[in-house]
Amino acid sequence: MKMLFAILVKELLQMSRHRMLLFLLFVCPLILLGVIPYSMENDTRIRTGVVDHDASVASRHLAAMMVHAQEYISVTNFSTLEQAEASVRKGDTDLIVMIPQYYERQLQLQDPLPLHISVEATHPQRAQNELYRTIGLLQGGNEHIRVHRLFNAGNSQQPYYLISLLTLVHAIIAVSLMALSIVEEKERGVLEQFNATSLNRFTYIAGKYIVLSLACLAVSALSLLFCHLVYGFVIAGAVWHYLLLTLLFSFPLLSLGYVIAVLSNNQIQGVYMIIFAMLTMILMSTMFTHLSSMPWWAQQMRFINPVYFMLDASRMVILKGVEMKQLGWQIMMMTATGALLAGTAAVIMNRSPGRW
Amino acid sequence: MRLIQNIATLARKEALSISRDGLSLLILLVMPAIIMVMFGYALRFELNEIRFVAVDSEQSSLSRELLSRIDISSNFRFEGYLSHSDEIQTALSTGKKRMVIGIPEGFGHAGPDSGMPELFVDAEDPVLAAAIEYAAVHIITGFLEEVQARHLPADATNSHVVAFLYNHELKSVTVPIPGLVMIILILISSIMLSLSINREREQGNSRLLMLTPVSMNQIIAGKSIPYLCLSLLHIATIWWLSSSLFGLDVAGSKPLFFLLCMAFIFNSMAYGLLIAAWVRTEQALLIGCWIFIFIPNVFFSGFVFPTSTMAAFIEPVARLFPGTSFIDAYRGIVFRASGLTDNIFPLGNLLIQTVIAYGIAWLGFQRNYTSQ
Numbered sequence: 001m002k003m004l005f006a007i008l009v010k011e012l013l014q015m016s017r018h019r020m021l022l023f024l025l026f027v028c029p030l031i032l033l034g035v036i037p038y039s040m041e042n043d044t045r046i047r048t049g050v051v052d053h054d055a056s057v058a059s060r061h062l063a064a065m066m067v068h069a070q071e072y073i074s075v076t077n078f079s080t081l082e083q084a085e086a087s088v089r090k091g092d093t094d095l096i097v098m099i100p101q102y103y104e105r106q107l108q109l110q111d112p113l114p115l116h117i118s119v120e121a122t123h124p125q126r127a128q129n130e131l132y133r134t135i136g137l138l139q140g141g142n143e144h145i146r147v148h149r150l151f152n153a154g155n156s157q158q159p160y161y162l163i164s165l166l167t168l169v170h171a172i173i174a175v176s177l178m179a180l181s182i183v184e185e186k187e188r189g190v191l192e193q194f195n196a197t198s199l200n201r202f203t204y205i206a207g208k209y210i211v212l213s214l215a216c217l218a219v220s221a222l223s224l225l226f227c228h229l230v231y232g233f234v235i236a237g238a239v240w241h242y243l244l245l246t247l248l249f250s251f252p253l254l255s256l257g258y259v260i261a262v263l264s265n266n267q268i269q270g271v272y273m274i275i276f277a278m279l280t281m282i283l284m285s286t287m288f289t290h291l292s293s294m295p296w297w298a299q300q301m302r303f304i305n306p307v308y309f310m311l312d313a314s315r316m317v318i319l320k321g322v323e324m325k326q327l328g329w330q331i332m333m334m335t336a337t338g339a340l341l342a343g344t345a346a347v348i349m350n351r352s353p354g355r356w
Numbered sequence: 357m358r359l360i361q362n363i364a365t366l367a368r369k370e371a372l373s374i375s376r377d378g379l380s381l382l383i384l385l386v387m388p389a390i391i392m393v394m395f396g397y398a399l400r401f402e403l404n405e406i407r408f409v410a411v412d413s414e415q416s417s418l419s420r421e422l423l424s425r426i427d428i429s430s431n432f433r434f435e436g437y438l439s440h441s442d443e444i445q446t447a448l449s450t451g452k453k454r455m456v457i458g459i460p461e462g463f464g465h466a467g468p469d470s471g472m473p474e475l476f477v478d479a480e481d482p483v484l485a486a487a488i489e490y491a492a493v494h495i496i497t498g499f500l501e502e503v504q505a506r507h508l509p510a511d512a513t514n515s516h517v518v519a520f521l522y523n524h525e526l527k528s529v530t531v532p533i534p535g536l537v538m539i540i541l542i543l544i545s546s547i548m549l550s551l552s553i554n555r556e557r558e559q560g561n562s563r564l565l566m567l568t569p570v571s572m573n574q575i576i577a578g579k580s581i582p583y584l585c586l587s588l589l590h591i592a593t594i595w596w597l598s599s600s601l602f603g604l605d606v607a608g609s610k611p612l613f614f615l616l617c618m619a620f621i622f623n624s625m626a627y628g629l630l631i632a633a634w635v636r637t638e639q640a641l642l643i644g645c646w647i648f649i650f651i652p653n654v655f656f657s658g659f660v661f662p663t664s665t666m667a668a669f670i671e672p673v674a675r676l677f678p679g680t681s682f683i684d685a686y687r688g689i690v691f692r693a694s695g696l697t698d699n700i701f702p703l704g705n706l707l708i709q710t711v712i713a714y715g716i717a718w719l720g721f722q723r724n725y726t727s728q
Contacts (some may be wrong), residue, residue, distance in 0.1 A: 028647045036655045038670040045671075069446045088521060090698040093686055094664070096410045114517045121520035122530050122691040125401055126662045131518060147475045147489050157482040157661075165655075172646045177661045180639040197597045212410060234566055264379070267638040271551055272383040274642065277391075283395050288486045292406060298398035319480055320449075322677050 003199055014181075016153030017217065025215065029169045029223050033162075039233055040161040044071045046130050049084040049093040052077065056104035060114075062097070063137060071138055088120050095130050097138070149216045163314045164287040166223055167249075171282065173309055174216050174250050176276055178257025179209060183270040185262070201349070205258065213250035217306030220246040239286055244324070245313055248331060252306035252338035258345040281307045309333045358479045365522055370385070370552065374582055384548070388590045392597045399532035403431040403484075408455040409447055411438045414463040414471070418503065422459070422473070425499050429490045448478045449576045455488055503695045522691045529602045534686040535659030537594050538620075538679050539650070542588065546622045546628030547642070548583045548650050549576075554641050558561070563726050572721055580625060591617045607672025608693040616689060616699070619706040620682045626713035632719025653679030681705045 005028065035216035050063045066072045077092065078084040087093040098116035108114045117134060122125040185191050194204060221243060235242055256277060258324035264270040284298060285307035291299055302308040316322035374381055402506040408426070412419050415529030427434035432455075438447055455478070460471030475492055506708045523530055553576070556562045565575055591614065599605040606613045631644040654660060656670075663671055674680055681702035688694035688702075696703075 018637070018640070020639070021636050021643075023624065024635075024643045029642075032647060034649055036652065036666040036671075037676060039655045039661055041665065041667040043665050043668065046666070085521070089688070089692045089694045091684060091694065116517045116519070118519040118521050120692075121523035121526055122687045123658075123662055124520075124526040124528050124531065125483075126664065127520060127523075127526070128490050129486065132493070146472070147477060147493070160481055161660075165651075168649070168651065173643060176642045176646070180642065184639065190460060226645075243586055268377065268509065268551060268555065269379050269383075271547060271642050272387070273378050275547065276383060276387050276538065278646075279391060279543065280394070282711075283399060289399050289401060290481060292484075293400045293402055293404050294398050295400070298378075299432070310714070315480070354551060 003203050007068050007199070007203055008211060010180045011207055011211040023221055027175060027192045029173075029219060032169065032231065033165065033223055033226050034133055036165060037158055037162055040158045042131065042157050044133060045073045046071050046077075046133070047074045047092065047169065048072050048134075049076050051076050051079070051081050051084050051096060051098040053101045054099050054103040058104035058107050059099040062099060065137060066134075067099070074309045085118070087174060088118075093120070095134060097134070097310070113254055120316070126179055137240045144356065158231065159233060160315070162227055162231070163311065163318055164325045166220065166227075167285075167307065167310055167314060168282060169223065170216055170220055170246060170249065171253055171310075172220060172278060174212065175257045175260070175278055177212050177252045178268050179260040179264075179274055180267055181208065181212075182258065182261035183267050185263055187266050189198045207252055209251075212254055213247060216250045216253075217243065217247050232249035233328075235318045236315040237323065242317050243330075245317065245327075246312065247305065248334055249310040252334055252341060255341035255345065256306075258350070259341050262345045269353060281305050284308070285311055287311060303333070304337060306337045309337075327346075359574065360572050362414050363578040363581070366570065366575060367581035370579045371582040373552075374376075374586075384544070384586055385511045385589070386560070388463055388544065389593050389597060390674065391540055392536060392594060395532060395536050396529065396597070398448070399536070401487070401531050402528040403487055405433045406431060406455060406488055406500065407433050407435045408436050408451045408492075409438050409453055410459060411441050411444065412459045412461050412602070413461045416463070419459045419463050422463075422496065422499055423457070425490065426495050430496055431497075444476050444526060445515050447637065450462060453490060454478045454484070456486065457492070458687045459510055506607070517716065527603075529604065530687075530691060532659075533598055533604055534600060534683045534690070535654075535657065537598075537617075537686065538653065538657060540590065540594065540622055541587070541617065541682075542653055542679065543622045543645070545583070545587055545624035546631075546645050548586070548628075549580050550628035550632035550641060550645070551638060552579060552583075553629070554638055557725060566726050572718065576629065576718075576721075579679075583625070586619070604690060606690050608689040610696065612696055612699070613689050616682065616685050616706075619710070620678065623678045623706045623710045623713070625711045626717065629717035630713045633717045633724070655679055656680060659683065659684050676705065678686050678706055679707060684726060 013065070019169075024262065029089045044242065048066055050066070052059050052063065063075060063077070066073045077086070078096075081096070081098055083092065084098075088096065096116075096118040098118070100116065103115075115138065117131065119127045119131050119134075122159045170300075206325050224233070224235075224239075224242070260273045262268055264273055285299050285303055286302070287307070309330040311325045313334075314329060316330075317324075357520055374384075409689075410423055412423070423434055426432050435453060438444065438456065441458060444458075447453055449455060456476040458474040458476065460474070462471040463473065473496055475489065477485045477488050477492075505712075520526055553590060555567065570578070594617075595606070595613075627649050631648060634642055635641050635644055656663075656666075656674040656677045659679070663674050663680060685702035687700045688699055
């Protein structure tokens with residue numbers, strides 16, 4: 001117990017004397033949270049080009065409708081389709097509406113000509129969104145299919161992605177700190193010196209787990225407070241449930257750091273392994289995609305990915321206000337992956353010859 | 357002559373030290389390929405068998421036809437009926453089903469009392485909800501127009517002619533690939549060089565190096581050459597994989613594509629150096645690179661959210677990020693075959709920022725390269 005206390009003091013002192021690290025841990029996440037959420041709005045801004053072959057009252061009325069609609073930030077007139085397409089190629093225009101000749105005459109004859117709409121589709125989701133809005137506008141207000149969006153009255157994507165950002169920062173900090181602090185001590189020979197003391201490996205690792213998970217908890221709590229004050233971010237469930245989840249989430253992350261530390265001989269290897277492991281876990285975690293869009297094998301990979309379960313549990317607590325006892329599955333999976341990783345690390349460490 | 361010799365010696369030293377660390381070299385060589393293949397397939401944004409239920413008050417053959425029409429599409433899967441509209445909220449709350457279609461009485465009847473279907477979508481994830489909405493509305497309107505055409509044999513439907521430029525089949529792989537290339541280049545280039553420089557400083561090699569007649573610029577140049585060679589290999593891998601696996605060949609000029617990748621690699625290296633100049637340990641460097649380079653570029657570059665959906669005042673800021681410039685120019689050159697003049701802004705932005713970041717990094721190294 002005394003030994004554990006000594007290790008805790010050592011870790012805390014080490015961290016508090018590293019001013020740059022403290023700055024990275026406690027100030028940088030706040031800087032990020034101060035800027036990035038503005039990228040998560042759900043605006044639509046369409047830059048349109050109009051090719052008007054009819055030049056009539058009716059065709060000008062169509063163009064004017066787009067000028068007045070809020071989503072169209074610029075409506076440019078082009079005389080030929082080629083010019084408009086050149087502008088699309090340059091990246092200045094997103095969508096072209098071509099009004100055919102005799103459009104007005106046919107409209108008066110009750111036999112309207114179709115409009116030609118071309119949309120830049122290298123980002124298919126954005127293209128479909130723009131097309132959907134444009135067709136809705138041009139067909140003139142007879143919105144016949146009513147759509148109700150449930151569970152998200154403001155239709156904002158900010159809370160959803162703020163959860164991703166909080167989880168992302170937590171994951172990066174926890175894994176990097178754990179792995180590199182052990183490898184650094186290994187590389188510098190500090191571990192060899194510990195070998196000559198009565199300190200055992202379990203106490204040493206336990207000290208790191210305790211200090212680093214508390215540091216991560218502090219970072220998360222601070223970030224949460226910041227989001228609440230600046231963006232009015234509210235947790236639908238209980239706040240301490242979420243904080244408990246973050247504390248729990250540190251366990252698999254720190255264990256992953258431990259595995260990487262055991263496998264690598266120097267910090268460079270450690271860094272490369274961290275990048276590879278973290279990138280895989282982050283991109284596979286449904287942070288930026290939907291589970292249902294992934295192929296089958298990628299969906300199954302979630303069962304070994306604690307980041308997925310953390311996101312899932314946080315979304316439930318924060319967005320839907322689910323109680324802790326309904327999150328048994330997620331909590332169990334996070335603990336299980338953590339235990340598995342920690343066990344693996346311990347086994348590898350035991351087997352490697354000449355290691356403490 | 358002396359200059360070239362100095363740089364060549366340093367480059368050789370660096371190449372040897374990379375090649376002697378087998379595990380790092382292996383990760384550096386295969387990581388881009390693995391990431392590209394795995395996430396090129398895994399990161400898809402298309403709807404796939406979204407489960408939906410219906411409240412059908414009409415119970416006619418027409419309403420059943422509509423439901424089966426939606427069911428046939430690969431986007432949706434029909435999961436049965438709800439008996440009453442009060443059950444909609446509970447049906448959606450589990451997250452298993454994402455949409456409920458309400459078909460009112462009088463659906464499909466000609467005349468003023470004809471009822472239109474209603475959609476109830478789980479908007480917990482707004483992006484997914486929007487995609488579901490577009491897809492469902494598209495199918496339903498198509499169906500209704502077809503029904504109308506059955507009643508009025510004359511071609512009275514006024515459907516617009518729609519063309520999807522540069523991506524006729526709306527292949528969704530065009531969304532993740534530019535972003536993945538950005539992530540691979542940004543992480544590897546920013547971290548590789550700066551990590552190796554920082555390591556020499558941490559271990560005291562830098563003091564020895566400063567005793568030799570090489571200058572700071574020569575040290576950086578010499579050390580960066582092996583990493584540039586690795587980056588060339590990464591560009592080749594990325595190019596080959598994206599054209600052979602995903603059918604995304606470079607439509608525009610190939611030298612321009614190469615130029616863009618190189619500009620972006622130099623830019624990432626300069627930013628990596630900038631961070632390395634101000635932190636002392638490898639731990640701080642890694643966290644700094646993730647927080648200052650990876651996260652902002654991922655969120656602001658249009659990889660996750662298109663820049664046109666961001667808050668209006670942040671869009672100009674987002675356009676300044678190197679990642680945004682890279683993805684914009686990548687889409688331009690690879691998909692739309694745009695030329696050099698069309699991409700002056702992104703390329704210029706990358707180059708100017710490289711020079712500025714390198715300048716600040718150089719100043720930082722002047723101050724503290726030999727301090728530990």
